[in-house]
Amino acid sequence: MSSALSASENGSKVTIVERDEVLGGILNQCIHNGFGLHYFKEELTGPEFAYRFRKMVEKDKNITVLTRTMVTELDENVAHVQGKGGMEEIRFKACILAMGCRERTAGNISLNGTRPMGVITAGAAQKMVNIDGKMVGKDVVILGSGDIGLIMARRLTLEGARVHAVFEINSTTSGLRRNIMQCLDDFNIPLYYNTTIFEVVGKDRVEGVYYGQVGESYRKLEETRKFMKCDTVILSVGLVPDLQLLPNAETNPRTNGLFVNEYYQTSKPWLFSCGNVLHVHDLVDNVALEGKQVGLFASLYAQNKLKKGEIIKVTHSSDFSYVLPYTLFEGEGEVELKFRLKKKVVKKWIKVTSAGKELCKKFVLAGVPGEMMTITINKKDAHGEIVLEVE
Numbered sequence: 001m002s003s004a005l006s007a008s009e010n011g012s013k014v015t016i017v018e019r020d021e022v023l024g025g026i027l028n029q030c031i032h033n034g035f036g037l038h039y040f041k042e043e044l045t046g047p048e049f050a051y052r053f054r055k056m057v058e059k060d061k062n063i064t065v066l067t068r069t070m071v072t073e074l075d076e077n078v079a080h081v082q083g084k085g086g087m088e089e090i091r092f093k094a095c096i097l098a099m100g101c102r103e104r105t106a107g108n109i110s111l112n113g114t115r116p117m118g119v120i121t122a123g124a125a126q127k128m129v130n131i132d133g134k135m136v137g138k139d140v141v142i143l144g145s146g147d148i149g150l151i152m153a154r155r156l157t158l159e160g161a162r163v164h165a166v167f168e169i170n171s172t173t174s175g176l177r178r179n180i181m182q183c184l185d186d187f188n189i190p191l192y193y194n195t196t197i198f199e200v201v202g203k204d205r206v207e208g209v210y211y212g213q214v215g216e217s218y219r220k221l222e223e224t225r226k227f228m229k230c231d232t233v234i235l236s237v238g239l240v241p242d243l244q245l246l247p248n249a250e251t252n253p254r255t256n257g258l259f260v261n262e263y264y265q266t267s268k269p270w271l272f273s274c275g276n277v278l279h280v281h282d283l284v285d286n287v288a289l290e291g292k293q294v295g296l297f298a299s300l301y302a303q304n305k306l307k308k309g310e311i312i313k314v315t316h317s318s319d320f321s322y323v324l325p326y327t328l329f330e331g332e333g334e335v336e337l338k339f340r341l342k343k344k345v346v347k348k349w350i351k352v353t354s355a356g357k358e359l360c361k362k363f364v365l366a367g368v369p370g371e372m373m374t375i376t377i378n379k380k381d382a383h384g385e386i387v388l389e390v391e
Contacts, residue, residue, distance in 0.1 A: 017071055028046065104238045117206070142235075240256050257279050320390075330379065
C-alpha cells in the first residue's frame with residue numbers, strides 16, 4: 001500500500017493484487033500496539049496502522065485494488081492472475097514484489113519426535129487467538145525468540161495459559177530487546193539461551209518435550225537432556241521471504257531475498273522488491289518507509305526517468321550477516337545502507353570505506369543480530385568498492 005501510494009503520487013497508475021479478502025497483510029492479526037511511532041508519530045495497533053493506509057488507498061483514484069486474487073505467473077510486462085472473475089492478464093511497465101514472508105515450520109528445522117497435535121507456528125497461533133478467538137493450549141513451550149514468538153508468550157499468558165519457557169538455540173535473541181522486557185521479563189517467563197528441543201513427545205496431543213543445551217556447531221549435548229511437560233509447542237524459528245512466484249531466482253543465502261541495487265531493482269530491471277520479501281525487518285514503520293522509496297523508483301522506471309551510472313559493489317567484513325543494497329551507481333546523493341551484525345558488538349565503530357578512503361563512521365553502543373541497523377553515506381566520494389567494517 002505504501003509503494004502504491006508513492007507511485008501514484010509520482011504520476012503512475014497502480015494495481016494492487018492481494019490474495020486475502022482485505023488489504024493489510026499480517027498487520028490485521030497483530031492487535032498489540034507499538035506500530036506507527038516512526039511513520040505516523042503515534043502508537044497504534046497493527047489493524048489501526050493498516051486501516052490508515054487502506055483509507056488512503058481507497059481515496060486514491062490512480063490505485064485499483066484486486067482482493068481474493070492470486071498471481072499465478074509473472075512474466076516481463078504481464079502478470080497472470082486468478083481472481084473472482086477467473087483468469088486474466090494484467091500488463092505493466094514495472095512490478096513491485098511486496099509479498100512478505102512465510103514462517104519456518106517443524107519440517108524446515110527437522111524437529112525430532114512424534115507428530116502429535118499441538119505443534120504450531122507463532123503466526124498461526126496468533127491468527128487462531130486474535131482472529132478466530134480460539135486458544136491453542138494451556139501449557140506452552142516456545143522454541144525460538146523471534147518477535148512474534150515473544151509477543152505470543154505475553155498474549156497467551158494474558159489469555160490464561162502458562163508459558164513455561166522460551167528456548168533459543170543461539171547465544172543472543174533474534175527479537176527486539178523491548179519485546180524481551182515487555183513480553184518475558186514483565187511476566188517472569190524464563191528465556192534459555194544455547195538451548196533447543198531435542199524431541200517432542202506425545203501420541204494424539206503433545207505431552208511434553210525433551211530439551212537441552214547445544215555446543216559448537218549446534219551439537220546437542222545429551223548430558224544436559226531434561227523433560228518439560230506441556231501440551232503445546234509454538235515455533236518462532238525464523239521467516240523466509242515468500243518467493244514462490246520466482247522458484248529459480250538467485251537469492252542471498254543470508255536473507256533468502258533477491259539481490260537488488262540502490263533502486264531496489266532486481267536482476268530483471270522491471271522487477272522491484274521491498275519489505276519482508278526482500279529482507280526481514282524489525283519494524284513495520286521501516287517496511288512502509290522502504291515501500292515508499294520503492295514506489296517512487298518503480299514509477300520513475302515506468303516513465304523512463306530512472307538515472308544510472310557506473311556500478312559500485314557493496315561488500316562487508318565477516319562481522320556482518322548482510323548489507324543492502326548490494327550495488328550502487330556512481331554519482332551524487334545520499335544512500336542509506338541497511339545491515340545486520342553477525343554477533344553482538346559493544347562500543348564499536350561501523351566504518352564505511354571506498355577504495356581505501358573512509359566515507360563515514362557510526363558509533364554503536366550495543367548492536368545485536370536481532371536488530372536491523374542503518375548508516376547513511378554520500379556517494380560523491382565513492383569511486384570503488386564500498387566496504388563495511390567493525391572497528
